[in-house]
Amino acid sequence: MVMEIVCPAGTPASLRAAVKAGAHTVYCGFADETNARNFPGLNFDRDEIRDGIAFAHDHGAKVLVAINTFPRAGAEPLWHRALADAESAGADAVILADLGLLAHAAQHHPNLRRHLSVQAAAANADMINFYxxxxxxxxxxxxxxxxxxxITAINAETEVETEVFVFGGLCVMAEGRCMLSSYATGQSPNMNGVCSPASHVDYHDEAGALSARLGGYTIHQVAAGEPAPYPTLCKGCFQAGEKTGHLFEDPVSLNAETLIPQLAEAGVTALKIEGRQRSRAYVAKVVRNFRAAVDAQAAGLPMPEGMLASLTEGQAATAGAYKKTWR
Amino acid sequence: MKLTVGPNQFFWKPEEWSAFYTALAEAPVERVVLGELVCSKRLPFYQDRIPAAIEALQGAGKAVAVTSLALITLKRERKLSAELIEAGVEVEINDLTMLAYLPEGAGFSVGPLVNVYNDSTLSWLAGRGATSICLPPELPLDSVERLAHLGRDLGVAIEVWGHGRVPLAISGRCYHARLHGHSKDNCRFACEDDPDGLKLATLEGQDFLAINGVQTLSDSFACADHQIERLRETGVTRVRLSPHSGDFAAVCALYRARIDGQIERGAVAGALKTMQPGIPLSDGFLTGTRGAEWSGDSARTSSTT
Structure with a gap:
């Protein structure tokens, strides 16, 4: 069986590009704080979601709507409306993280398929079976x-389908349980759907060095004239004890394309590509590559290798936690 | 308002661990949560001391609960977590995996590492048996207020993070081990030399965070001193103090005196600065600005002077 490719769409144009490039499934969100990629200029209004879903369905693809932040106390109707609107627009499933929102969805939208977001950080079979x-x-x-x-062990213990990230940004902290961004900026993935937001970034030039800062904290420093990486907090360069360096994670992104056969063997249903903030050209290229890879895998052919290297952040990629040595 | 002492987040030597709880039995707090929160590999070093500590604390009239791990992944950790239910003491869940083990109708408490952001989640947990909830440290006072009102209606005690380095993230990767060039599975207990975590600074030397094994904390110590009146108005019934090295019983006494009105607003912060010179304080999560801010002066300014 071919593994399902689940592709990001930050805009209607990206959704169409992903579907045309061979995506089995596309995920997207509404243009507000109900989803974890709440960036300016990104995401869908109600009409765009409805049209996008119709387009995908016409081409045999599915659409998942991410409503995966944690509703703010007192503002829950915004999240409840997102659920209702996703269902009426014909979404194939919603991706949820919050316990209360899951309970609400199960009660009020029983026929709307529910996926558990990575933001719920369900890291073992007992927790997955509980959900x-x-x-x-x-x-x-x-x-x-x-x-x-x-992952193999989890699949042996649950009937719930598993979907894993194979490409794009890499959180090194358990997702949905990280407050680093709100400590430095007041804006968090859980509450606002943003991490290390651009609104709190500044570049500071002093004595021949360029500092990329987040909320006033220097995250990277390069010699003047060199390109400074975006100051994502957990990918920063810091000092502790006697050491200076990327103490949490290097500025790398995830690329697990060579692990597709092992992930198939592990019983994984779907492969997820991160990057709703990316351009449609990027999305189309990544989707084409992964579609070719899963088709090859299903046909028993060798994996096409290294095709995506030029698309990874800072040209460096990691297989992340999938290889145990990452820890 | 009552005081809860949360579980020690760090890896202390067994005799220091025991001495801490012996001293805590005499401290003016109503409730103590103990056990291992951060890393299951630490537990064997002091596990056999836990029953005596529970007994001493209960003997001193305190309510006692045991915490779950913050991130349960390994088979061994799942077994350990399921067995926690049978310990005969209230369990504080800090990973929702625990809901898979708690029998329906059994009471439990919810720790600050469970995402309780809104009415629906609080109500669901109350329906499942939660009797108290320590809210995530990230929540601003307006959210705290709303949830405290609901908690009162549902009979769930609402607690907030009041003192100590703030837990900001948990990972599958051990940063102490990484710093020392070891893997997590062969960590050689690199975290044992840092009883309050290891300071992490920016390249410009600005203090920022603290690492503690798989956990990342704030460098600043949260301090609810300036927010006590507001918290009381909102209906919060408990304030959580998180253990650190030094004279922690004295820290408890300070907050007790502040809550009881024996010392004024600002007196706790002032005393902490004397006890631990250069200590940056913060209450920006509660005030809704950003976690690192301090309503007294700037935490970041004080940390660089």
Whole structure:
């Protein structure tokens, strides 16, 4: 069986590009704080979601709507409307993280398929089975802290489908449980759908060095004239003890394309590509490559290798936690 | 308002661990949560000391709960977590995996590492048996207020993070081990030399965070001193103090005196600065600005002077 490719769409144009490039499934969100990629100029209004879903369905593709932030106390109707509108627009499933929102969806939208977002950080079979029992969750997006061996073990213990990240940005912290961004900027993935937001970034030039700062904290420093990487907090260069360096993670992105056969063997249903903030050209290229890879895998042919190297952040990629040595 | 002492987040030597809880039995706090929150590999070093500590604390009239791990992944950790239910003491869940083990109808408490951001989640947990909830440290006072009102209606005690380095993130990767060039599975307990975590600074020398094994904390110590009246108005019934090295019983006494009105607003912060010179304080999560801010002066300014 061909593994399902789940592709990001930050805009209607990206959605169409992903579908045309061979995406089995596209995920997207509404243009507000209900989704974890709440960036300016990104995401869909109600009409765009409806049209996007119709376009995808006409081409045999599915659309998942991410409503995966944690509703703010007192503002829950915004999230409840997102659920209702996703269902009426014909979404094939919603991707949720918050316990209360899952309960609401199970009660008020029982026929709307529910996926558990990576933001719920369900990292073991007991927790995944709990979500299936309590809220009828059909698929879980696994956190990026697990090795292939652990994913195999999880699939042996659950009927819930598993979806894993294979390409794009890499959180090194358990997702949905990280407040680093709000500590430095007041804006967090959980509450605002943003991490290390551009609105809090500044570049400071002093004595021949360029500092990329987030909320006033220097995250990277390069010699003047060199390109400074975007100051994503957990990919920064810091000092502790006697050491200076990328103490959490190097500025790398995830590329697990060579692990596709092992992930298939591990019982994974779907492969997820990160990057709703990316251009449609990027999305189309990544989708084409991964579609070719899963088709080759299903046909028993060798994996095409290294095709995506030029698209990874800073030209450096990692297989992340899938290889146990990452820890 | 009551005081809860949360679980020690760091890896202390067994005799220091025991001495801490012996001293805490005499401290003016109503409730103590203990056990291992951060890393299951630390537990064997002091696990056999836990029953005696529980007994001493209960003997001193305190309510006691044991915490779950913050991130449960390994088979061994799942087994350990399921067995926690049978310990005969209230369990504080800090990973929702625990809901898979808690029998329906059994009471439990919810720790600050569970995402309780809104009414629906609080109500669901109350329906499942939660009797108290320590809210995520990230929540601003207006969210705290709304949830405290609902908690009162549902009979769930609402607690907020009041003192100590703030837990900001948990990972599958051990940063202490990484710093020392070891893997997590062969960490050689690199975290044991840092009883309050290891300071992490920017390249310009600005103090920022602290690493503690798989956990990342704030460098600043949260301090609810300036927010006590507001917290009381909102209906918060408990304030959490998170253990650190030094005279922690004295820290408890300061907050007790502040809550009881024996010392004024600002007196706790002032005393902490004397006890731990150069210590940056913060309350920006509560005030809704950003976590690192301090409503007294700037935490970041004080940390660089």
């Amino acid at each position: 299936a029992r309590a809220f009828g969750v059909k698929r879980v997006v696994l956190p990026r802290v697990l090795s292939v061996q652990e």
